[in-house]
Amino acid sequence: MKLATRLLHAGRDRDPYTGASSVPIYQCSTFAQKDVEQRQAYDYSRSDNPTREALELAIADLESGAVGLAFASGMAATSTVLLLFKPGDHIIAGEDIYGGTYRVLTTVFKQWQLDVTFVDATDIEKIRAAIRPATRAIFVETPSNPLLKITDLAAVARLAHELNLLAITDNTFMTPVAQRPLELGFDIVVHSATKFISGHSDVVAGLAVARDAALGKRLKSLQNNFGAILGPQDSWLTLRGLKTLGVRFAAQQQTAERVASWLQTCAEVKQIFYPTLPAHPGREIHLRQASGGGAVISFELAGGGAAAKALLKRVELMLPAVSLGGVESILSYPPMMSHAAMPPAERHARGINDGLVRLSVGLEDGDDLTADLAQALAPAG
Numbered sequence: 001m002k003l004a005t006r007l008l009h010a011g012r013d014r015d016p017y018t019g020a021s022s023v024p025i026y027q028c029s030t031f032a033q034k035d036v037e038q039r040q041a042y043d044y045s046r047s048d049n050p051t052r053e054a055l056e057l058a059i060a061d062l063e064s065g066a067v068g069l070a071f072a073s074g075m076a077a078t079s080t081v082l083l084l085f086k087p088g089d090h091i092i093a094g095e096d097i098y099g100g101t102y103r104v105l106t107t108v109f110k111q112w113q114l115d116v117t118f119v120d121a122t123d124i125e126k127i128r129a130a131i132r133p134a135t136r137a138i139f140v141e142t143p144s145n146p147l148l149k150i151t152d153l154a155a156v157a158r159l160a161h162e163l164n165l166l167a168i169t170d171n172t173f174m175t176p177v178a179q180r181p182l183e184l185g186f187d188i189v190v191h192s193a194t195k196f197i198s199g200h201s202d203v204v205a206g207l208a209v210a211r212d213a214a215l216g217k218r219l220k221s222l223q224n225n226f227g228a229i230l231g232p233q234d235s236w237l238t239l240r241g242l243k244t245l246g247v248r249f250a251a252q253q254q255t256a257e258r259v260a261s262w263l264q265t266c267a268e269v270k271q272i273f274y275p276t277l278p279a280h281p282g283r284e285i286h287l288r289q290a291s292g293g294g295a296v297i298s299f300e301l302a303g304g305g306a307a308a309k310a311l312l313k314r315v316e317l318m319l320p321a322v323s324l325g326g327v328e329s330i331l332s333y334p335p336m337m338s339h340a341a342m343p344p345a346e347r348h349a350r351g352i353n354d355g356l357v358r359l360s361v362g363l364e365d366g367d368d369l370t371a372d373l374a375q376a377l378a379p380a381g
């Protein structure tokens with residue numbers, strides 16, 4: 001079946017017990033066990049819950065993986081995946097990854113002596129040069145956050161497998177609708193389902209998918225042991241969001257393309273970061289591995305930090321907030337929001353300058369969005 005159909009019918013598209021059109025919210029912690037000799041499908045909701053399982057089956061199918069798992073947040077998914085490693089192991093991570101992933105690696109996992117080297121993942125030779133005997137995995141994100149840099153997924157997967165390393169990626173920005181890393185050889189995909197997958201800025205959730213069953217089994221055991229599972233209510237909301245992901249993502253992407261072109265006409269804008277703009281250095285690679293530019297645009301204002309803060313204050317339609325992927329457009333300020341944990345010198349070295357803002361394009365009409373930006377960039381009087 002095609003992806004648009006699988007978004008609705010993958011996994012479990014109805015309640016197997018009653019035929020209900022929506023898998024119910026199985027709000028229970030435990031399940032009756034009449035015959036303790038007999039292993040049954042469900043015994044305790046941390047291990048398995050039918051509502052969460054419906055979501056887990058769906059995301060595994062959509063990402064073309066063997067095992068899907070749902071977590072309490074994107075960070076819970078990423079952190080649980082990182083528990084695959086042990087003290088002394090080394091991983092290579094893209095330098096332009098999500099701020100929370102940077103933070104957990106440089107604080108919590110550093111304390112656990114998991115070594116990490118951050119590299120410019122757009123250059124496969126820089127990844128290769130960082131490999132050591134203790135290296136166990138390569139963790140990348142493409143398009144990256146917030147600079148929308150592109151990493152060649154197939155090349156990273158090839159390099160990882162040459163050396164028996166795990167290839168892990170955070171696919172939050174593209175979703176399986178537009179990019180499926182496991183099909184390009186990756187071993188694990190993680191998501192903040194808080195973003196496009198749920199899509200309505202009303203739930204915090206995370207997902208992980210393993211390409212093969214053996215690795216999936218290890219991750220499922222970690223999920224159960226560590227226990228950062230997604231509850232039934234939020235699993236249901238995420239499943240509900242998933243059903244409209246295809247149409248939402250397509251519409252938001254189309255509007256984002258229009259807004260990105262419009263931004264090119266603004267004198268106040270110094271640089272625009274959007275993967276399918278003709279000037280984007282990663283455009284060709286991106287279009288080889290993804291079906292469009294996505295719905296997130298970053299741009300740097302010529303007026304620096306003061307201009308960026310003024311823009312956030314003046315927008316009326318857009319929500320000045322952290323997060324992305326909602327039905328409403330969200331304007332955020334990475335230096336003081338998602339990347340506040342990064343020391344300024346480090347941040348500047350990575351090109352996340354004080355004038356940088358990130359726009360997640362929602363489902364509003366593009367004309368209204370550009371009008372909002374126009375009035376906020378150059379207020380009358």
Ligand SMILES: *Cc1c(COP(=O)(O)O)cnc(C)c1O
Binds near residue numbers: 205
């Ligand atoms: C938001 C985000 C995360 C973290 O997800 P939470 O659901 O907030 O824990 C991870 N990666 C990316 C790319 C994100 O945008």
